[in-house]
Amino acid sequence: MLRPAVSPDVLREVVLMAMNEEVAAEPASHCRLVSSGSLGVELGLRALNVGSGDRVAVCGYDYPGNLRAIESIGARPLLIDADPTGYSLDPDQLNKLNPADIKAVVVSHLYGIPADVEAIGRICKQNNWQWIEDACQTPLMPISGRFAGSHGSLGILSFGGSKPLTAGNGGAIVTSDVRIASKLNALLDRPSDAAPVSPLQAAALLPQLCRLHLCNLQRAQTIARLADEVSWLSDSMLGVCPPPDATCYKLAFLSHCRDSLLAELHEAGIPAGDGFRSMHRSSRRRCDRIGELRRCEQLGEQVCLIDHRALLANNAAQDQLVQCLQRIRLT
Ligand SMILES: Cc1ncc(COP(=O)(O)O)c(C=O)c1O
Incomplete structure (x- = not known):
């Protein structure tokens, strides 16, 4: 058959x-x-x-x-x-x-x-x-x-x-x-x-499996350019950069003023959002924990994510993304 x-x-x-x-x-x-x-x-x-x-x-x-x-x-x-x-x-x-x-x-x-x-x-x-x-x-x-x-x-x-x-x-x-x-x-x-x-x-x-490597290269190239040309963003990544061969569909960075920053990004038309809610405050009826989970708390409050749609941008769209991000002034 x-x-x-x-x-x-x-x-x-x-x-x-x-x-x-x-x-x-x-x-x-x-x-x-x-x-x-x-x-x-x-x-x-x-x-x-x-x-x-x-x-x-x-x-x-x-x-x-x-x-x-x-x-x-x-x-x-x-x-x-x-x-x-x-x-x-x-x-x-x-x-x-x-x-x-x-x-x-x-x-x-x-x-x-x-x-x-x-x-x-x-x-x-x-x-x-x-x-x-x-x-x-x-x-x-x-x-x-x-x-x-x-x-x-x-x-x-x-x-x-x-x-x-x-x-x-x-x-x-x-x-x-x-x-x-x-x-x-x-x-x-x-x-x-x-x-x-x-x-x-x-x-x-199946066709996406064949294209994944190319998409990864594209995302990695965008991330490298953003880290190079947008100083506030590279500072906010705190040196935690995806490796060049990463399968990275969102770019993470931390911000103390997440709400206002995300509002600015949205206004500029950049697809961005926050990360997961940290579970450090989950009820003790539900789970046990080791220590205070301070890093989880920080991530829950500060993680911002730029979406893969923007990271897959090429040429003109990438220039526009860089320019938009460069115009953002952190308060
Ligand atoms: C780290 C991680 N694990 C598991 C899942 C669940 O995958 P699915 O949406 O296919 O259920 C997600 C989805 O966002 C995820 O980010």
Whole structure:
């Protein structure tokens, strides 16, 4: 029988092939498409046998759905502060925990700035914790010689509305662990796929996979130019710059006067917004925390994001963006 050229199966294989390019050790050997990245994190936790009463460490500044995913399976989030020089979970804080304190860890790469996967991976291995690498914002971003999503026990991608690879909705779970892959299959095959990606979504995604590298180059070029030519912006990035090969769909920086700055950006027609709400004040009935989560608080109050629509600007549109940003005077 002839196989259709474009199908979720083909997409699954292409995602795996792309993730394994140039990777020698422990390639991701299994990919399961799912209906969203959020569901991917929840199913990932289930596939790691995390359940009722277990504690899961997660950064207090993260996609709020990750906290919900932990709660939805009856587990309890343990909030960890963010890296003082980044946006993701701080490995030094994670390192303060004892092996029995938690069962698993969820770590996201945000705004094209990679989490310290080497330190996190090492700590998880030492303590025998499983970890989920949330690469929803950073599909196919090279980090420490492998692609985002292939460092953890399993990795999650999103094909949601605003993402670098988008089909409006959708996601994927990748792993090199055959037991995790079998558990995922058992969770999803009932016997029809309980959280499918459609052929139409696959058709939308396949050409984007081929173009992702070019889009990344374009975004990186815009970011480099903005950092070079808009001094207040490079100051506000505080030296935290996405690497040139980042999959960066939003450019993050910090501002003490976020509301007025965002109002000015909007007035200038620049697509910009704020970051996630920090979870440092979440009720103690919902979660535990390590320390005061000061960095999370700061990120929750100060993160501003310039959207990928502006970062993909080329030529005249890029000149205009630079000029608009240069005209903005911080008060
Ligand atoms: C870091 C992170 N994780 C997970 C998700 C969830 O992805 P989805 O929208 O596909 O559910 C998002 C979405 O914005 C995200 O930014």
